Amino acid sequence: MEKLNVYAAIIGGGASGLMCACVAKRRNPDKKIVILERDNRVGKKILVSGNSRCNLTNLDACSDNYHTSFNDGINFLLKNYPPSKVIEYFNKLGLVCKEDADNRVYPLSRQASAVLSVLRNELKRRNVDELCDTEVQNISQNNGLYTIRCSDKIITAKKVVIATGGKNNYAQKVIGDTFLVSKSIGHKINTLSPSLCPIKVTSKVIKSLKGIRAQGKVTALINGKKVKSEYGEIQFGADCLSGICVFNLSREVNRNKKAQIIVELLPDYSLEEIKAMIKNRIALTENDSVQELFTGLFHKNIGIAILKDSKVDTSKTANSLSDSEICAIANTIFEWKFDAIPSNDFSSAQVTCGGVNGNEIDPNTFESKKAKNVYLCGEVIDVDGDCGGFNLQFAFSSGMCVGEQL
Template identity: 40%
Template sequence: MADLVILGGGASGLMAAVSAARFIPGKNISILERGPRVGKKLLVTGNGRCNLTNLELDFSRYHGAPESFVSAVFSQLPPKDTLSLFGRLGLLYREEGQGRCYPYGGQASAVLDVLRRYLEGRNVEERCQTSVEAVKRKPGGYELKTSGGVVFAKRLILASGGRAMPSSGSDGSGLKLAASLGLKASEPFPSLAPVRAASPVLKAVKGLRCRGRASLLADRKTVKQETGEIQFTDQGLSGICILNLSRLVGEFFSHRTVNRHKTEKVELSLDLVPDLDYSSLLSFLQALISGQPRLPVEQLLSGIVNKRVGLALLKQLMPSALSRPCGSLSPSELKTICRTVKDWRFSPTGTLGWQQAQSTAGGLLSSQFESATLESKGLPGLYACGELLDIDGDCGGYNLQWAWSSGFVAGKSAAVSLLSHSQPPAEANS
């Protein structure tokens, strides 16, 4: 029998164990992890550097649950307190702009090391390569049928993650276990994933990166904009801008909605010169052509945007006119070029899916849990945290902060419950 069992050894599960162990150091705490080791996904976050958190906490960067729910969780472990906690565990950090914080040594493995070191010192058990096949509510707690036998837990935390990056062990199996207990979920779909797009220009610009502004249009109306790096791939578009818009693309192709509104069509628009408005760009090019009328059309944008990107755009617009002198461009042709530089349209055909996604949108409905404790409203003694819940964030450390904060709250709440209840949770029918 265990006092507390945590299903999942990812970021939120490890933090739940740390949090619980601080409050109930003498209790029996076990982490059940289906993979060969805990923290596998954590090791690859931030390209192996681990974007721990973002000090510029912005609730608009979170999606799914109401802001009041997310706020109630973060109030118990905000970003600064998270960094202080990691400091007590022995981890230094550095801030690298835009609020993003990384381990000082630049290695995600350092984050996993300090978490595991603390848990080992508190005799928290890690049981890897242990899959949970069934969960039943029993008098006094929960019975788990695992690949290693039956385990009984007085308190149970579901921290098994979503479906993003299945190579790390995430397969969405936690949702099936939760469903067997009667918990409801919204259908998950990939988030923070590169976007597929059908365009003949992609092969010519694949691998190139540029700064710009990307917009997601739903039925011709702009619903979200992101400014930053845009990356062209042979299959579509990527980069932080695109990843932050990909949630809406994923929602559209999964549910035919955008921000939960029925939608017929989505488009991506790229502004390659976001610092100049259309009129200023047009005046700039008119002056350039006036001074250099013999300049070939194919060189018109080489001083403004990436040379290959500009050439691909011009080839798309006027493939037979590239060798013409710029002075021969009609006012209408020049305006078309300007409009396209400011509003280059691509038609998404989906995302690259779970294999390339960094996060899961959708999951267990947060309305089924108390925001102050993350305890199930209908299943006493059961808690959920991390990516398993219907809350996901944008790039920049937001998802990891949700994992830390929600794991902390679930672990603390389970520990306090064990300490304060002399009687077990309300009994259920076998």
């Protein structure tokens, strides 16, 4: 068993751990700082983020974008390590950033690999060792020093950072409980569930819609109550609804037992306006098949699926629709309901809801209240953000904050 003595060990080489190491080493150039990463290389999740373009922060980040038991910590970060500070730091490392029309910030090159490269170059310049294929099993304290047990090493460190991420192991080779290390020092892990992922639905028509995209509004209906709505591009899958607007509802759905998604394909129209529109289209299409009723308005398969979900015989002509059938079609277009299946599958989730209980972390230093000189940063903490750069903003800013404590 190899033995190593270091000043600080950062467990986890993701966005938060890498940022923490860069900031800490600049402050402590003569002290040995190592990153312990269980996978065969660091930063894999950064590479796949934002469709490999890496939406690294969002200029509009505010506390409303976060769901957490650590509100004080979020507010501290937004005040002291806002998006401008993250961008400024990346600029210093040579990364040129550019925001899009929605204030989402990306590297100018639109390459996630550029974000990882500037961080790793800085670590190389400052002699921070990345020890990959090194899984930490637990940590324990003895006479003010920490013993870190890994698969093939024992490391002694004065300061420890837990940056082990969430339960979602997207793009990673090694899978296992990322909360083991936090548990080993007595932290409570708040209930975990997948977030920012497609939502599975039970529906007879969904298969026929696979691959179709439509603009609209989606609303999560939990136990019959509308809890959250989003606008944007809805992507239909063989058994699910997807797209950023749907991702943003997935946390509500997956944390509840009974959920429905309402799709509004014409969110700017009232029910009466939709009825009138259908009547006008019947006057236009006359003897045509009812399947042509929506030609020029919706994708053909969406039109047919709406008719089927409204229990209309699709072999009819448009002008033979009864008043009650017109009402049923209008109701479906107005609020098309899909029964959602809450999921515990993390394989397609971008983030994990839940994690180390925020009440057990000092909000001004991110030091664990369970163990002195142990700090936490990134998704291992019970913080999950909306889609749009908010999760990396949290990972990078909490990494910076902890780096400055070392």
